[in-house]
Amino acid sequence: MKSLRRMFGFVNPYRVKAIIALILLLGMVGADLLIPRLTQRIIDRGIAAQNMHVIASTALIMVGIALLSALFSVGNTILSVRVAQDFAADVRSAIVRKVQTFSFGSLDKLRTGKLLVRTTSDVNMVQSIVAMSLRILTRAPVWMVGSIIMLVLTSRRLSILMACFLPFIALAIILFMRKAQPLFLLVQKALDRLNGVLQENLAGMRLIKAFVRVGHEKERFDDANTKLMRKNISVMEMMAFLIPTMLLIVNLGVVGAVWFGGTSVISGRLTPGQLVASINYMSFALFPILMLAGMVGPLSAADASSARILEVLDTDADVKEKKDARSLEDVEGRVEFENVSFSYSRDGNDPVLKGINLVVKPGETVAILGATGAGKSSLIDLIPRFYDVSAGRVRIDGIDVRDIELHSLRTHIGLALQEAILFGGTIRDNICYGQPQASEEEIVAAAVAAQAHAFIIALPDGYDTKVGERGVTLSGGEKQRIAIARSLLVRPKILILDDSTSAVDVETEALLQDALDSLIAQSQHTTTRVIVAQRISTVLLADKIVVLDRGEIAATGTHADLLATSPIYQEIYRSQLGDGGAAHV
């Protein structure tokens, strides 16, 4: 329960409300506890003494107390709901704010699905425990202790009886805690396993069909399904035994009170009123156990949720801004890699880039070519500081990127990532994502250059067409072109295209490159271009082509240079463009 306890730190700002809620709760319990005593008064002083006045006045007092308790209770509810909702909103906000400080390294670890579960159902789970802790979780033990005190005050004799039951109750609780929590965990595991099988089944549906492996899949599913059933049954059986048993303990207490109390009444050592009140207190004292028994499941679930939330909150920002970081003004666009090595693991094992030295002059176009896994994306991810280098340094205009304010650094860089992610909203919203105040002309110009204008205006609502779940479905190439338009609109000093035309056909890509050339030629400032590609045709025109192979620069030069000198480049060229030289031209 350590994680859950830590999460309660988020209640701190609302502690005044929480404390008032708890005080009201005490008042409420106190009022409730008075009711049996007043019943006793009616029976002993009213009925036994044949005094109608006492009966009437006591009943009125009881009504008054009920109303008072109502008032406390409403106040408690209002406050505790507020505290819980404030808590939830704060935790959600803390998670989201934390995520906004993440760079790519943290996102690799905490993927969309994980983050989502943590921000939604996990927060919710903990929130409901916070609400309950200001209500039944506190009320139950207070009620229990209060009832025992009242029982002692009402009848010593019967409280001794009660004392005999306490060990059994304690035993039942301990047994329950010990048995229940592990069982709930097992159910959760079985459920995760079932979901895992499902997930894979859905993701691999094509393959499963292609290989006619439905039978195999059904076996896997049946296995997980049956296990889940068994675990569910075992938890439910335990609850099926424990809850009636606890109820039985309460009822045995009542029977005991009836017998011992009854004999005491007969022998005159107990008044009838005391007997009735005692029986009430006894069931008061024992009922909270039942309530608490129902809380074990939610409590352990909330603790697990807390741990998951804290995992996000405890994640250190992988890329930190220095306190004295400077902002970039008037960028020329010179990019330098100096002895750069990079590894995704913190200990520097399995480096994906080794000893990279590269200078990109302002206005130059550099293409990075190489196989998947050669380190192309890793290399360009270091420029906007999505990751930090493991060794060496990356400099822009001579300044180490780690000395630059992150926001300032990234606003000078336009980037189209490999996977073109578009947001919900219109195509226009998407294009001007990085520059919300862009004019219509600018948006259209960017789209034209990205070879996106033609297909956009062919869409039903043109630039106002909605994309995403309920909007039109765009092809991979179309999405990529919108993403490129988006990166052009910010008028970057450094434009990075990370294999962002992979789904665009070669002819369109050629047009795009030409358009890009003229767009850049027209603009007032130079733009340095870094293009990652797998197709030779994409990189042909670059001022400099860098061939990456397994994390190292294998060759650098123009197309002609490399074709003459680099065996790897020749190989790539042959495999893509054929070996027949000018045979058919």
Added chain:
Amino acid sequence: MSREGSPQMPAGHGSGIPGPGGHGGRARIEKAHDPKGAVRRLLHYLRSQKWLLVIIIVFAAMSTILALFGPFLLGVAIDKAIKGAALRELLHVSLLMLGVYLGSWLTQIVQSVLMAKASQRAMRELRAHLFSHLQTLSLSFFDRHSHGDLMSRLTNDMDNISRVLSQNATQLFTGFLTLFGILAMMFALSPYLALGSMLVFPLMFALVAVVGKRTRKWYRGLQAKIGQLNGQLVEMYSGQRVIIAFGQQGTTLKRFDVANESVRQMGIRAQTYAMLMPPLLGILSNANIAVVAGLGGWMTLRGMASVGIIAAFIMYSRRFAQPLRQLANLYNQIQAALAGAERIFEIIDTVPEISDLPDAIELGQIAGAVVFDHVSFSYVPDVPILKDISLAVKPGQAIALVGPTGAGKTTIVNILTRFYDIDSGAISIDGVDIRGVSRDSLRQQLGIVLQSTFLFSESAMENIRYGRLDASDEEVIAAATLANADQFIRRLPYGYDTLLTERGGNLSEGQRQLMAIARAVLADPRILILDEATSSVDTRTEVSIQSALLKLMHGRTSFVIAHRLSTIRNADQVLVIDNGRVVERGNHDELIAKRGFYYRLYMSQFRGGSKQRVVSRLS
């Protein structure tokens, strides 16, 4: 989306928060369209346990009724004690009470244990039914439904149903029984005092009805707000890299804060209403105790009641609120479960668009001759993708499919495998129309290597064995060796026993392709379908893949969606597809000589465009 088991809401809060996944962005109105139908169909899953259910109902009734006698006997005992009766009589009543409580305890345990079994068996059956039905649905179904949506139906909806079956159904029954039982007991004990209590009970009903209705209304509002927030979170988290790249964290937070705040506000309203119910009911039952004590005391003075009756009434009053509160919650939970059940039945009722004909034959050992005869196909009606495609491939021939993106090359694969059925024309293998054979026997003859290789989170060995489940370890290794995969697999931390991940994080793209080739080698199909991956692997792996593919294609009929010039050159036939039609056919040299579409495509895609651009640049 939610790629992990999300903890569910505890019972009693079932109407709360839709999980992440399918519900993002839309408000879920939790109401079944045809509750009766959903109930009837759910009961269907319990039918094999009819007698168990009868026993459960009998035991539930017994346990409830027995428990109701407790306070009654308590009253009797108190009256006897006050009247100074003999200890024997008191002992008898006490023992009777003990017996009643023990009986109630035992019957309740039996009932709950049986219910656990019955409900969980039914749930297993329902899950298995849904799952196996999903397996029969064609790919077009999965195109239309997001994984998130399907997962949500399989998890959240199932969970709601499970809760209703295992707990709420009995609660519904015992709740009503308790309410009427208490009223009956009260009237039996003292009709006048019972009438007195009736002053408060209707208030309780009214409270439950009014507050319950309000709560539902606010909850619907809350769900809508949560839906909006979840939708925003999905988008935000999945686009987080773009947010970072464009430095838009600030605006993102602003948008989030608005949605977060409105969830908070709505949450306060909805929860306040929901949580007010239990304490308010408690207050009313306290008020009732005052009425009982006052009125009862007055009646006792007039000899119309007794202290024992008052005591029994007090116990009954306290018990009255609980089933009432349960029933109020049940309404929401049962509605949510029935709505979930409808979503599940919606899948189960989806008729597979492609199913085997009743007289479908099993395709036996084939030679591998494939003929497309004037085939047309569309995914969406009126948007034809393939138009009048005809082709003939002799056994053992390789045919390369070439054309621009979106021309329909992949679609040819999809219809040959009968992932989709064609609109008109016919496809035959060895002269047999593939619509007349069972899909399973058809696909067993086909080996498919898809562009993106899916790996299961199992060992490398098992992933290859997926090609043929009864293959021995030696056969798997032999296949891996032929596919040039053996070497790198042995270099993995645990060799063939290394656990792979779904996205194949521990393997490179090229290595995953080799895994897929090994699978196909193991399956040893007569017809091979290769969706050649675009040149995305390092040159050394590329060479491995090329040679593995050549070995694999040897002696088999092969359809290759070709991206590599070498593949196209080696093919017996090249089919040039544009806009859903075969525009040219022949071998590479013939097509080049033709100087037609292929020539132009080749020029731009492989040589010409680049060449021209180089020239223009150099000049």
